[in-house]
Amino acid sequence: MKCESCNKKHATVHLTEIVGTAKKERHLCEECAQTVNTQLAKIPTPTEILTSLINQVAPEINEMSKISCPVCGLSYLDFRSHGRLGCPMDYTIFRKGLIPLLEKMHGSTQHVGKVPSRAGKELIKKNELMQLRSELNKAVEKEDYEKAADLRDKIYELSGDNNNED
Amino acid sequence: MKISDLTDNTGEWLRGTGPDSDIVISSRIRLARNVARFPFLSRANVKQKTELEEIIRDKIKESEITQDLFYVNLADVSPVDRLFLVERHLISREHAGGEGVRGVAFGKSETISLMVNEEDHLRIQVIRSGFELKETWKTIDDIDNKLEKKINYAYSSRFGYLTSCPTNVGTGMRASVMLHLPALGMTHHIEKVFNAVVKLGLVVRGMYGEGTQVSGDLYQISNQFTLGKSELEIIEIIESVIPRITSYERMARKALVSESREQLEDRVWRSYGMLKVARTISSDEILHLLSQVRMGVNLGIINDIQMKTLNELFILTLPGHLQKLEGRELTSAQRNIIRASYVRKRLEKIES
Numbered sequence: 001m002k003c004e005s006c007n008k009k010h011a012t013v014h015l016t017e018i019v020g021t022a023k024k025e026r027h028l029c030e031e032c033a034q035t036v037n038t039q040l041a042k043i044p045t046p047t048e049i050l051t052s053l054i055n056q057v058a059p060e061i062n063e064m065s066k067i068s069c070p071v072c073g074l075s076y077l078d079f080r081s082h083g084r085l086g087c088p089m090d091y092t093i094f095r096k097g098l099i100p101l102l103e104k105m106h107g108s109t110q111h112v113g114k115v116p117s118r119a120g121k122e123l124i125k126k127n128e129l130m131q132l133r134s135e136l137n138k139a140v141e142k143e144d145y146e147k148a149a150d151l152r153d154k155i156y157e158l159s160g161d162n163n164n165e166d
Numbered sequence: 167m168k169i170s171d172l173t174d175n176t177g178e179w180l181r182g183t184g185p186d187s188d189i190v191i192s193s194r195i196r197l198a199r200n201v202a203r204f205p206f207l208s209r210a211n212v213k214q215k216t217e218l219e220e221i222i223r224d225k226i227k228e229s230e231i232t233q234d235l236f237y238v239n240l241a242d243v244s245p246v247d248r249l250f251l252v253e254r255h256l257i258s259r260e261h262a263g264g265e266g267v268r269g270v271a272f273g274k275s276e277t278i279s280l281m282v283n284e285e286d287h288l289r290i291q292v293i294r295s296g297f298e299l300k301e302t303w304k305t306i307d308d309i310d311n312k313l314e315k316k317i318n319y320a321y322s323s324r325f326g327y328l329t330s331c332p333t334n335v336g337t338g339m340r341a342s343v344m345l346h347l348p349a350l351g352m353t354h355h356i357e358k359v360f361n362a363v364v365k366l367g368l369v370v371r372g373m374y375g376e377g378t379q380v381s382g383d384l385y386q387i388s389n390q391f392t393l394g395k396s397e398l399e400i401i402e403i404i405e406s407v408i409p410r411i412t413s414y415e416r417m418a419r420k421a422l423v424s425e426s427r428e429q430l431e432d433r434v435w436r437s438y439g440m441l442k443v444a445r446t447i448s449s450d451e452i453l454h455l456l457s458q459v460r461m462g463v464n465l466g467i468i469n470d471i472q473m474k475t476l477n478e479l480f481i482l483t484l485p486g487h488l489q490k491l492e493g494r495e496l497t498s499a500q501r502n503i504i505r506a507s508y509v510r511k512r513l514e515k516i517e518s
Contacts (some may be wrong), residue, residue: 071205072205072209073209074209082208083331083332084206084208084285085329085331085332086205086209087205087206088202088203088206088322088328091322092322098332102325105390105391105393106335106391106392106394107367107391108393109324109325109393110324110393110394111322111326111327111335111336111337111394112394112395113326113339113396113397114307114337114396114397115321116321118315118319
């Protein structure tokens with residue numbers, strides 16, 4: 001299709017104008033479109049489009065861009081450009097950026113599947129320890145040192161072989 | 167056991183038995199696991215990778231998963247051997263093309279495979295013949311439980327099993343079913359099926375997974391999401407859609423038989439004939455021919471060839487297998503000649 005205005009070049013800009021209730025279509029080449037319609041002179045540059053797109057699609061990028069993982073050294077931007085995380089800790093460090101991503105990918109951000117029995121045991125142990133510690137605090141408050149010593153021993157015993165981080 | 171020992175037969179999952187095996191070739195599940203307190207492989211240095219490989223290899227051995235587990239150090243074997251293992255579905259393409267210390271352990275029946283230092287530290291895979299996702303899950307869950315006693319997995323109660331790529335986090339599970347859908351392809355209904363599948367959050371891929379082309383009318387349907395649903399819920403979603411696809415395919419086959427029986431029979435017999443007489447066959451062509459013949463067998467048009475033989479030919483005529491068979495590297499043109507002669511021999515055996 002030729003440009004309506006100069007009738008020479010190929011029409012690459014197709015405009016639909018609505019004046020009142022009438023619809024009018026115009027087919028122009030890029031040059032004519034620039035001169036004919038001043039509104040089109042404000043076509044955003046590719047960089048502007050990209051920035052606004054990033055802000056629309058992933059507003060967390062700007063905020064997260066300065067963060068790197070202290071354990072594996074991966075930066076959030078590295079992760080976003082390659083799509084791979086560097087270590088298990090990244091799930092904690094980049095949590096804020098990951099949550100909207102996971103929501104988009106999986107429609108959820110909470111695991112509901114299998115629990116390793118080891119993690120199950122740890123969880124039970126953790127809860128038990130919390131319980132003992134609060135009892136210990138109460139015993140100390142009441143100045144019941146005999147009970148406190150007993151509880152302390154139990155806590156040592158329970159946490160002794162547990163060098164794992166949470 | 168050596169890799170060459172595998173060339174004489176194929177994995178159990180190709181035997182063409184099990185529920186709906188006229189359409190469902192195989193059911194496969196893989197789990198992605200990582201060892202706690204180690205970086206993922208993209209950030210691990212050589213020392214850490216070596217250490218990881220040693221730990222996981224030892225733990226696999228200690229866990230006594232199956233009696234005849236065989237371990238291959240992939241850095242030590244030739245590219246042809248690696249391609250061969252990919253074609254067998256024992257390792258992924260990424261694992262074959264990767265670098266550094268890495269390996270795979272698999273059982274003699276080729277049902278179980280454990281990839282060490284793939285994209286994640288450990289990827290467990292179980293593959294079975296026919297439509298048997300639940301059984302497959304039982305097997306893989308059991309293996310995972312055994313390993314979990316020995317290996318401290320990277321896990322969080324919020325995000326589940328932590329993986330290198332967030333698309334796998336949570337269950338770390340990809341369950342897939344390989345389908346043979348020639349009639350839906352011929353009648354151009356395949357697109358409709360896929361649109362429906364995608365709406366359920368499932369993905370359709372070619373024979374060798376991500377990024378591979380569909381050939382031989384073979385499709386893999388698998389889950390996209392891995393977080394927010396339990397393993398069994400994910401399996402049930404796939405299980406709910408497969409019977410609809412298989413019955414749709416059967417309907418399309420029936421329609422072809424009743425509306426254009428002669429043309430259909432002609433296509434099937436021509437394909438069978440081509441396999442028996444051709445002197446050079448490309449890998450694309452053979453997939454097409456085998457697909458037609460397979461449908462012909464399912465429809466009772468051809469009776470003298472077993473489903474197992476056909477299923478096996480899909481794998482045995484792939485480039486890696488032919489080169490392994492010949493014991494040397496071959497150009498594409500050479501492979502086409504050897505492929506044709508190999509198929510002729512296999513089919514002659516049936517006739518005599």
